[in-house]
Amino acid sequence: MRIPCPICGPRDSREFTYRGAALDRPAPDAGADAWEDYVHLRDNPAGPTLDLWYHHAGCASWLKVSRNTVTHEITGAVLAGAEDKA
Amino acid sequence: MRIEGKGRIDRSTWYGFTFDGVHYEGHPGDTVASALLAHDVRMVGRSFKYHRPRGILTAGSAEPNALVTVGSGAHASPNERATMVELTPGLQVTSQNRWPSLGFDVLSVNDLAAPFFGAGFYYKTFMWPKAFWEKVYEPAIRRAAGLGALSGVTDPEECEKGFRFCDVLVIGAGPAGLMAAKLAAEAGADVILADEGTEPGGQLTAEVEEIDGMAAHEWAAKLWAELGAMPNVRLMLRTTVTGAYDQGTYGALERLRGHATGHGPRECFWRIAAKRAVLAAGSLERPVAFRDNDRPGIMTAGAVRAYLNRWGVSPGRNVTVFANNDDAHRTARDLVMAGVKVNAVLDARHDAPKSDDFAVIRGAQVCGSHGRKGLDGITYRTASGETTIMTDCLAVSGGWNPTVHLTCHMGGRPVWRDDILAFVPKPGAIPGMVTAGACNGAFSTAACLAEGVAAAKQAVEDLGLTAPDVTLPEAGTEAGGIFPLWAVPGKGRAWLDFQNDVTVKDVKQAATENYQSVEHMKRYTTQGMATDQGKMSSVAALAILADATGRGIPETGTTTFRPPFSPISIGALGAGSKGSGFAPQRYTTSHAATVARNAPMIEAGLWYRPSYFPQAGETTWRQSCDREVGYVRNAVGISDVTTLGKIDIQGPDAAELLDIVYTGLFSTLKVGKVRYGLMLREDGFVMDDGTTARLGENHYVMTTTTAAAGQVMAHLDFVTQVLRPDLDVSVISVTEQWAQFAVAGPKSRPLLEDLLETTLTAEDWPFMSCGPVTVGGVTGRLFRISFSGEQGWEIAVPARYGASLFDALVARAEAMGGGLYGMEALNVLRIEKGFLTHAELHGRTTAFDLGMGRMISAKKDCIGKVMAAREGLVDPGRAQLVGLKPVGEVQQLVSGAHLFREGAKIEPENDQGYVTSVCYSPTLGHSIGLAFLERGPRRYGEKIRMIDRTKGLETLCEVVNPVFFDPEGARARD
């Protein structure tokens, strides 16, 4: 499996570690349900997913990787959080 | 026997080898199979279940029968396919699955008991008594059924692994693959051409035919050489592409021994990343099932041809061909041309072509074979009845199966084609892969050449390259008519899966017993579950299943082919990862000096740390440990603490970052001060702890535990990149930059004052202060922190000076009545003080559980704060940190033991908590332990039973404050 790191280019998956679904952290006062969702509840889709991966052996970027759990196709990867920094 | 004038091996050189201790000779270029056949050795093994005599069935990698052990002693490699093992001088080959010898095998009685061993016999026969399965049945079955044995000692041979990259990977160097590689290379693509054989050409190496007016194998060799001269082509012979994986990743096993001189690695397992791939894997000939079709001397027609044309060996002197297709007639033609007697071609078709060179009997089906340990005759059936003839070799062909396996590795199911009676790959089954040639159902050489070109054209155009015009060589167009024949009806056992001893009857029985799905039939009969994955048998088995269940072959479908295409040794997959290659070894700068003091080293993550430093006269680790604890409590101890993670945090928003990741406030920490911090996961549980020092207004250095350093670094990257990308802050690990040593004990100050040639007054250097110092002219960092409860310091210098500083510290400490302390003493010191490690921070404890609930600052948000406040996580009934000391006759404490009230029944419902850390405290003179106990802090003084059922131990304890020693903390502040 190869992941297209936006910084380093396509790299072998061994260079990455998986974290889980890419979700937005709720505000501290968002309420118990929102936090329960964020920390514990996960969809298990057959199809497209958006996951966090860490390119620990490369540029040390956190990535949001779009992947299809049925076909294993990776349709893209962007720097996680970068959209807010711009 | 060898045939004069045939074959392409070097007959002038002789290689001696042994098979079951008997000396034989062969030639360079021989396989073990061809060399044995040259000596008329037909029986090479015993079958898996029935121990029936078995011979060589094929000339290639799909061989199910001729599995042998190569080499001896520690070098023995079992289950090697004799058809793939290249002959080398002095090779030792041994047959398998027989005792005491291949010729006389005691367990061949299994064959007589065959009626009991049909499909599903495990499930039916060994049902009772239940206790017998583990003790009697299974060991007996495992002994009887089996293949070669491992040597039982460490394999002294090395394998290697590697990574390759290309634009176009061409799998198979037959006519299709060679043309595909040629086109792709001429288009400018970076090409890898891999073939599992020892010479290029694929099926062409076995055939008498012409391409462009030259012998086909010479054409292949010429093109191969031309490709090899191109800088953008890498040729890999002896390389089996074993698996197709996501995003164009392929696994490939390269065999290095056999042609090498005996040094260097045995095999190399390659990971190939290819932008596009052309699969030109060819096809595999399938046998026809008939009664006793497994007798040595019966082999595929193509294999007979390959042995004759390539190795100059005829597997028989009096050969009969049995087929349902035109292709097998070539075998008869080539044998006759070579002067080998051919009885007849028995063709099941009533319209089979006739020949002037050999007899063709139309509408004939072989219905039995004769002979003891090898074939000496067959019986065939025609409309006019049964006839028995003498023959010592039967060349069988039931047609050819395209080698579709790799196209199934990502879940693709092959598609049935009625016109060729075979499964072909589903287009697009592997993204980026195009199939060509025989593996795609194109059976004539001309069609293979054309498909190779077309496939490569598609691949290079996908890559944005321009495909050059390639002239197709002239080649034969005959593809061979075929007629369906899977099994000849009749009594007796007709074998489908030679490796797992599965018969036609077994498959029919599975259908009768309602295992009608092909996947169920496979598991019930074990057809296709051997190391060859049913390459020779699957299609025939499912055709028979289809017939038995009244369905068509396409509706019946295939089982799933999975990687690897052919067996890979675990040694190759794990290449480079045994012994010291298993994981990086991290050594501190004091490692050599530590080892020189005979300290037993323990692994802490990847680091190696000293357990204790034994001295003359000490016979147990406890003696050393107690002495080392005494250094720290009474004089001064030195310990290398470099392994703790150290992270520099710099930037205008450094303070804010720390406030987010720690429960406490760090923005209020003064420059030159150090504070203890607790880090939570977002679910509210503790992730790690450590101290953080403020070196400057915008500069902190954080320490983490040794174990969590990597995790914390990733966490900080996550916070700065994802959660708070607005922060202007930089984090960088400096663990490796600094060698850091703890100097602890009442005499630590004078030691450091001497070393630093300065005074370290309590006013300038109070507890939890830090700052730069100069050591022998080198700038270092000094922290006044303590993990022992004594007056403690940690001094850091750039790592190049670590070894030197270590020696200086130890010499001074020893001169002052102290010395080195190891991990055991360090652990005792911290347990005496109730300090935490990952024994307590084990991922299921909260700040509340640790008595640190008030460390979660109310003034700000931090990671984990919201979830840490959940009702269940601050429930006073939770197990919380306490100290334990034994108060009864039994003084032993055990970590992992559980806690029960006095008088309570010892059962899970009454479990009150568990012990996490224990030690003998030389300071206090008794054992102490840290534990988590329900409502613990309110139960000081209460008696509790510590129960360890694995050790059969019960210790009565008193619940106490977890800070056993100096609870006021005066010593550290001194």
Place this chain on the structure above:
Amino acid sequence: MIELVASTPCQGLLPLEHGPFTLTELTPGSLTALAPFSGQDAALSRALDAAFGLSLPDVGAATAGGSARVIWFGRGQYLLIGPAPVADLANVAAVTDQSDAWAVVRLSGEGADEVLARLVPVDMRPAVFGEGAAIRTYLGHMTVSIARDDDAKGPGYRIMAFRSMAGTLVHEIETAMAAVAARL
């Protein structure tokens, strides 16, 4: 006054030769990590230019001038190799001394990329991993920085691994050197 003696990470382990391959330890002077503060990339590049006549390299690349070079070292991070940093740099970037954090070795010899092909999951062939390339990746189980480091004799690779892993670094590369040399 106590005199501290310096030792190098690969002391006693190098140099090594197998077949055409040579592995040596480099002591390139100071190693300084530079992480530009928000929006300060251009300013850092100017400061480097003023001090050393070097600019910030692109991702996956290095710039060199005289005995100084700057290599890309990860997301938002560069490594100044050779001279000690000038004070100006700290105005625009987090400046961290890493001079003692890394074992630095050089692998060279005809076909050295074949040695790295046993260890590194990235295409290291000279035609692909061109002059001036500098990446972060794995070597065996270790995270490393690898940069092209040619000399008059041909292509070479400068490999940096954690100082504590120097022994493993040398062991892994030596094993691969021997295995490839055995095939020649």
